[in-house]
Amino acid sequence: MPLLPFNWQIREASILASHAMHAIDSAGRVHAETPHPFRSPYQRDRDRIVHSAAFRRLAHKTQVFTEYPGDYHRSRLTHTLEVTSIARTLARSLAINEDLAEALALAHDIGHPPLGHAGEDTLNELLHKDGGFNHNRQALRIMTLLEHRYPSCSGLNLSQEILDAQSVRAKLPTAPPPLLETQVVDAADSIAYDTHDADDAIELGFVELDELLELPLVAKAAANVDSQHGKLDSLLLRRAVLHELIELQVAGLVTQTSARLHSLKNPSVEKIKEVSSDGNRIVSHDRTIQHGKEELESFLFQRVYRSDQVMQVRRQSQHTMRDLFFWYCEHPNTLPSGYFQRSETLGVPRSVADYIAGMTDRFFNRDAAHRLRK
Numbered sequence: 001m002p003l004l005p006f007n008w009q010i011r012e013a014s015i016l017a018s019h020a021m022h023a024i025d026s027a028g029r030v031h032a033e034t035p036h037p038f039r040s041p042y043q044r045d046r047d048r049i050v051h052s053a054a055f056r057r058l059a060h061k062t063q064v065f066t067e068y069p070g071d072y073h074r075s076r077l078t079h080t081l082e083v084t085s086i087a088r089t090l091a092r093s094l095a096i097n098e099d100l101a102e103a104l105a106l107a108h109d110i111g112h113p114p115l116g117h118a119g120e121d122t123l124n125e126l127l128h129k130d131g132g133f134n135h136n137r138q139a140l141r142i143m144t145l146l147e148h149r150y151p152s153c154s155g156l157n158l159s160q161e162i163l164d165a166q167s168v169r170a171k172l173p174t175a176p177p178p179l180l181e182t183q184v185v186d187a188a189d190s191i192a193y194d195t196h197d198a199d200d201a202i203e204l205g206f207v208e209l210d211e212l213l214e215l216p217l218v219a220k221a222a223a224n225v226d227s228q229h230g231k232l233d234s235l236l237l238r239r240a241v242l243h244e245l246i247e248l249q250v251a252g253l254v255t256q257t258s259a260r261l262h263s264l265k266n267p268s269v270e271k272i273k274e275v276s277s278d279g280n281r282i283v284s285h286d287r288t289i290q291h292g293k294e295e296l297e298s299f300l301f302q303r304v305y306r307s308d309q310v311m312q313v314r315r316q317s318q319h320t321m322r323d324l325f326f327w328y329c330e331h332p333n334t335l336p337s338g339y340f341q342r343s344e345t346l347g348v349p350r351s352v353a354d355y356i357a358g359m360t361d362r363f364f365n366r367d368a369a370h371r372l373r374k
Contacts, residue, residue: 008040017095019267021179027160030144031153041159042099048156049103052149053358054110054142055080060360063116063197074196076109082196083108086188086250090283093254094261096180103158104165104185111139113357114364115321118314122321123353130349136170138357146354148338177273183283191249194296199242201304209238215299217292221245252289257282321356324368328352 012022023040036044049055058077074082084105091101112135113119123133143163144155165182167175178186198218201207212218221244225237232240260282261267264275275282285293304310332340332348335355343351359367 006038008038008043012040012097015095016097019180019261019264019269019272020096021100021161021181021269023097023099023159025269029157029159031157033157040099042097042103042161045156045158045162046099046103046106048149048158049106049110052110052142052147052156054147055106057358057360058109058112060362061112061114061116062361063193074200076112079192079196080106080109082192083185083188086191086246087185089250090184090188090253091181094180094184094257094283096184100161100179100181101184103162104181105188107139107143107158107162107166108169108185108189109135109139110142111135111137111357113138114359114361115317116314118317119321119357119364122318123325123357126322126325127349127353130347133353133357134170136166137172138354140166140170141354146358177276178281179269180272180283183276183281186281187253187283187285190293191246191253194293194300195242195245195249197300197304198245198296199238201300202238206304206307206309207299209234209241211303212296212299213241215292215295217248217289217296218245220292221248224248249285249289249293252285253283256284256286320368320372321364323372324364325349325352325356327371328355 009024012020012024016022023042026041029041035041039047055077058080059075061076063074063076063079084102087101087105088098091098113123113133115122120133120135127133140163142155143158143166146154147156148154150157161179161181164176165178165185168178168182169186198207198212202209202212213222218241222237222241224244225232225240229240264271267275272282284290328335329348329352332343332352335343335351339351339355342354346354356364
């Protein structure tokens with residue numbers, strides 16, 4: 001018996017709740033396209049993001065530990081995949097659009113420059129007279145201008161819901177209230193980086209697991225592990241506790257969000273936007289978990305992100321980025337042709353920032369060594 005053609009509209013209608021964003025209701029794309037026979041608009045968005053150059057470069061952009069060799073700690077790409085995994089679980093559990101959540105998660109970090117937050121802060125400082133720099137706004141520039149994969153338009157020509165969600169993340173004044181899918185990805189991002197930065201910090205010797213176990217949320221995860229598995233060796237204990245830390249947050253988020261949705265009495269997408277229009281998030285943790293997350297984040301900020309080792313590397317990275325930025329501003333004709341051409345309308349500083357922001361860590365270091373050699 002031959003297989004019937006896949007119909008994504010029927011599938012979405014059968015599995016998505018009324019509060020989910022249905023692809024059939026999408027506001028479409030800036031440049032209209034012929035519908036695909038078996039991929040929904042959001043599945044096409046996902047594929048365009050995955051095939052973009054900006055996404056591939058995430059493999060060689062680090063988050064925090066830019067100067068620490070090794071294959072264990074996270075890159076922007078592995079973080080993105082972890083966020084996507086959590087976002088899909090949340091979306092499926094809440095009966096919202098998993099394809100849209102997946103596309104949003106895959107795109108959420110594509111605007112990050114090299115050298116972690118040190119790179120972003122430096123570019124923001126250097127562009128203070130030209131509107132500043134923010135990785136979420138840069139992601140929008142990539143989506144709508146800098147990627148050039150289609151003959152009919154610049155950018156990736158993504159669905160309006162992707163652009164709207166990124167506008168929310170960029171905190172643009174014109175951004176609409178966030179869909180549940182947008183809120184789910186933001187929550188997944190927070191869960192992933194809290195937990196995985198803690199894991200990387202232990203692996204690299206910044207902190208000990210025993211120190212983390214003094215934090216209430218981590219202690220709760222450890223208690224759950226102990227009740228399920230008993231005594232474990234140190235490596236297995238660490239992995240089990242960090243896994244349970246994710247599970248605690250995901251389960252709590254699903255429970256809390258489901259209760260809020262139930263209280264809205266058959267909510268629609270428009271109702272979700274109305275409730276979320278004043279900054280309230282329907283997808284959020286209860287007070288206990290949220291307080292525990294804040295304590296964990298404060299601990300990581302003091303012991304890891306502002307540690308002497310990380311701050312020393314940060315200062316060195318910022319110094320090199322400033323020098324390379326000014327070098328390109330003085331030699332704009334050395335920019336790749338597309339960036340050089342855009343500098344005539346956007347200005348040299350913005351085009352230089354666009355170029356540097358697209359570099360991977362290793363390309364940046366190699367290019368700086370070449371350009372700045374004395």
